[in-house]
Amino acid sequence: MTKIDGRVVRAERKRRERREKVLQAATKVFSEKGYHASSIADILEVAGIARGTFYLYFESKRAIFDELLDKLLAHLMEKVCKVDVTPGALAPRAQLSAIVRHVLATLVDNRELTRILLREAIGIDAEFDAKLKEFYDRVLGLLMSALQTGQEIGLVRPVDEHLTAYCILGSVKELADHTLVQAGGATSIDLDLLTETALEFNLNGLLQR
Amino acid sequence: MTKIDGRVVRAERKRRERREKVLQAATKVFSEKGYHASSIADILEVAGIARGTFYLYFESKRAIFDELLDKLLAHLMEKVCKVDVTPGALAPRAQLSAIVRHVLATLVDNRELTRILLREAIGIDAEFDAKLKEFYDRVLGLLMSALQTGQEIGLVRPVDEHLTAYCILGSVKELADHTLVQAGGATSIDLDLLTETALEFNLNGLLQR
Amino acid sequence: MTKIDGRVVRAERKRRERREKVLQAATKVFSEKGYHASSIADILEVAGIARGTFYLYFESKRAIFDELLDKLLAHLMEKVCKVDVTPGALAPRAQLSAIVRHVLATLVDNRELTRILLREAIGIDAEFDAKLKEFYDRVLGLLMSALQTGQEIGLVRPVDEHLTAYCILGSVKELADHTLVQAGGATSIDLDLLTETALEFNLNGLLQR
Amino acid sequence: MTKIDGRVVRAERKRRERREKVLQAATKVFSEKGYHASSIADILEVAGIARGTFYLYFESKRAIFDELLDKLLAHLMEKVCKVDVTPGALAPRAQLSAIVRHVLATLVDNRELTRILLREAIGIDAEFDAKLKEFYDRVLGLLMSALQTGQEIGLVRPVDEHLTAYCILGSVKELADHTLVQAGGATSIDLDLLTETALEFNLNGLLQR
DNA sequence: TATGAATGAGTCTTCATTCAT
């Protein structure tokens, strides 16, 4: 039985590897040509597999795209959480720094997926728009609750939490877009500078004080 | 000859009106369904014209989309200019306020086009991406020069001008997106609150001082 | 207006002619190769039209097949009705003769469609099977009611109406199949002999009396 | 050597059992969904074997279908023979009764295959049509020779033997179809009633005498 | 022998664009 188990395990691993190969190919293709301009044929060519093989691993073009983004969104949410303001916790600024760093690091580690998220994952269809909205809504929710807490403990000045949350989200998105997406693949990125700039911008604004 | 001239002029006007009608229809359709999901047939139906007629006025689906966006981009750039810091000029803050207000007002006045710009004008094709990049680069250029000037006259604290420009752009884009695009068509918008929030956020950040 | 009306009418007629051309082509193709073995491409070739044109007139391969059969079934049912046994009506035998003649004549006039009905219209899908069953059930219903009436007026010997109705239907179907379908297209057919044989067989059976 | 022989024999038996299992599965699947709607995958699932295994036993989807039908056709022909009218033989009516009974019994014993024969074995392809035609031609040949003999000995009234043979065949086919195929699987069947109805219908027709 | 992953030919269907009227 061990022998068979071994075989099964190996087969399972191989299957996952193969799936992964297709996912990689799809990532590359989608990120380069966008969802609509990418054909299954393009993915097949990059993955080096036959038409039928694709459908062995994925239900449809749409399904593989979904999976790609789901993975990135999950990664992004991994360490994004409420700021802890109970006594004894890390300083809020340090916590925020960690979160922003995590997000940016994840995006840096997944440049192609980031491009897809920021550039190609829009206008796919209503269902997908909803998924994306849900993700951003969760992020915005956290931001708003953070702003509220910040105001309560007197750290944050009085602001419209809704609108301000959008501003924060937008600043980080655009930062990521221009740094990771527009810059060609080869550019090396100073994660610390990025994190610091984002944080400073959001916390202190532009004006000299 | 005058008679003929009159006819020609009238014909010319009629032609422009018809073009306009098609552009309106396309705006509505693209804004509702996105570029890819919109078919020429959708536009024809809304415009109330025949298939062949469309191609009398526009070269292709792509071309009319281009024209739509070009118009909005031109409107947006109309009053966006360098901040004037020569003595006697308006206070920088007032100038900025005017510019931001103009941009937001233009977007408010063109909700459907705004949706197209922010949501659907991405991932069309490389050429279109380039056009958009050019537009944003001009905006970013102005922002960076403003940041530089601001730093020189000691108004702005030392920042990475590049990255910070992205943050500013992003905050305004996202603000516009959530306020104009995500909110259904009927919502009334407080342009002053919007302008003020954007400006305050960018200038003063979040922290209490 | 008359001019335009004329144009519209002419266009409408042309449209119907074109549709008819495609229907003819489909009839030929389906009858020769069967539903499953026939591809849209086969129909296009015979009809001499382009791929897109087909979908201008018909929703799908399935839809055109449906329409083909519907037409034949409607024709067949046209003069099939209950036998009238009120005093003064034609003799039952004459009425039956007329009905059988009509059915066989319709089948003779539509040899290809007959082939499709008897040979290819089986196992398309559940929905189609249902449509066919409905048709045959109507025929069987008429037959059973005729058998009942016949028994009541002492014309018909006591029989199981259900089973006997099947026998009658089957004898006519097979007669048609072998005469119209299996015989190549060119054979000339003696409609009178056919009608008479069917009727005699069903009424008097085989035995000498 | 005997030992090896034993092994070989056992292996041979196992092989046949496995083949049988697949045939059973195919029968079930084809009878439920029809030839075209049945996929190899469906058969595999029911048979509980792997894809490759199927092709170890059968050449193709088409081949297993062939084999299924061949078996039924052979069974059916087993006791179908010329009527013996030499003096001392059983009465013709009794002989016919036995033959019809055998045919109907065989169909009853193989309901699923019957459904396939009557419903799904049509429009597969030209070759298959030919095989079926050959079978029916043999049946028709016997019927025609019986009719001829019957007429010669004055038992049968003068009829067109060709056309009448079709009628007989059709009546039995339709009887079988409605009784065995359309009625769900569970219905119990009165073989005697069936045989008697068929015989009476064919021999005596409908009319009271 | 048994397996099931891989293959790729084959089909339907859509839709932007052209062109004869």
Add this chain to the structure above:
DNA sequence: CATGAATGAAGACTCATTCAT
């Protein structure tokens, strides 16, 4: 000018069959 029928390239997806393990 306006029309809308016709076009055909392009793309997604299925499934019988093969083959390496």
